[in-house]
Amino acid sequence: MMIVFYLAGAVAIISTVMMLTRTNAVHALLYLIVSLLAVAVVFYTLGAPFVAALEVIIYAGAIMVLFVFVVMLLNLGEQVTQTERAWLHSSGWLGPAVLGGVLAAELIYVLVRGIRVDYPQAVVDPRQVGASLFGTYLVGVELASFLLLAGLVAAYHLGWRKAERSENR
Amino acid sequence: MATVPLRDGLILSGVLFALGLVGLLVRRNMIFILMSIEVMLNASGLAFVVAGARWQQPDGQVVFLFILAMAAAEVSVGLALVLELYHQYKSLDVDAASRMKG
Numbered sequence: 001m002m003i004v005f006y007l008a009g010a011v012a013i014i015s016t017v018m019m020l021t022r023t024n025a026v027h028a029l030l031y032l033i034v035s036l037l038a039v040a041v042v043f044y045t046l047g048a049p050f051v052a053a054l055e056v057i058i059y060a061g062a063i064m065v066l067f068v069f070v071v072m073l074l075n076l077g078e079q080v081t082q083t084e085r086a087w088l089h090s091s092g093w094l095g096p097a098v099l100g101g102v103l104a105a106e107l108i109y110v111l112v113r114g115i116r117v118d119y120p121q122a123v124v125d126p127r128q129v130g131a132s133l134f135g136t137y138l139v140g141v142e143l144a145s146f147l148l149l150a151g152l153v154a155a156y157h158l159g160w161r162k163a164e165r166s167e168n169r
Numbered sequence: 170m171a172t173v174p175l176r177d178g179l180i181l182s183g184v185l186f187a188l189g190l191v192g193l194l195v196r197r198n199m200i201f202i203l204m205s206i207e208v209m210l211n212a213s214g215l216a217f218v219v220a221g222a223r224w225q226q227p228d229g230q231v232v233f234l235f236i237l238a239m240a241a242a243e244v245s246v247g248l249a250l251v252l253e254l255y256h257q258y259k260s261l262d263v264d265a266a267s268r269m270k271g
Contacts, residue, residue: 005173009181016185016208020192025200032204035185039211042181045173046222051230058237059211063244070248071200074255087197096194104187111176111183122225132227133234140231144238151242158249 005045012038023084025071029064036060050126178219185212199254199261203247210240 015035022028043052192205221229258265
């Protein structure tokens with residue numbers, strides 16, 4: 001299980017880096033999907049199979065399909081890729097990349113210097129997750145449903161305004 | 170089952186979060202910015218699941234479910250805004266929309 005964890009983690013990091021450096025949005029999306037699937041494998045090795053399944057279904061499935069739909073709806077051509085390449089090749093990326101790298105290095109330093117505790121690993125099965133979710137965290141579930149409803153209404157509102165304007169034109 | 174150290178899980182989560190942060194700062198394309206936000210949310214969720222696995226409690230996975238719901242709502246609104254931005258400015262450059270009131 002250890003080797004699977006490290007392999008999946010490496011795949012996640014590499015595919016995220018590839019995603020950030022792509023100029024074509026569809027290629028970047030495909031790398032992001034690979035990254036999310038790798039994180040799902042990491043969840044499985046950590047003993048969280050329920051969350052691993054949800055990661056595949058909701059993140060890599062639903063959310064990424066939404067992204068792919070929008071990218072295809074926008075129908076970005078070769079010219080956009082050229083513009084993107086010009087933006088990436090300018091010196092603008094160096095400063096943020098160095099600063100982000102310093103933050104990541106600090107985080108790793110703190111974690112490596114900390115006390116290392118070994119612990120027995122057990123699978124936390126979906127039954128426990130469900131009991132906790134609909135027991136202790138019931139208010140949170142209700143709030144999440146509010147949030148999703150608000151997102152639905154907001155997305156509908158934004159799309160509807162656009163249709164109305166194009167009719168008036 | 171061999172144990173994955175808490176430290177290594179948190180390091181993976183931290184590295185992914187930093188990558189998402191760098192992407193957020195570096196890219197100017199709205200779609201890439203949204204994708205970077207997804208990476209950061211996913212990394213923070215990973216930290217919760219790692220901690221949940223460390224203490225063998227379901228709470229970490231529950232919080233990940235909340236992050237998942239939040240990410241879904243955020244993406245639906247964000248992508249609607251992307252479409253609006255593109256129809257208004259014919260560009261995905263976030264700098265095109267840097268002034269308020271259009």
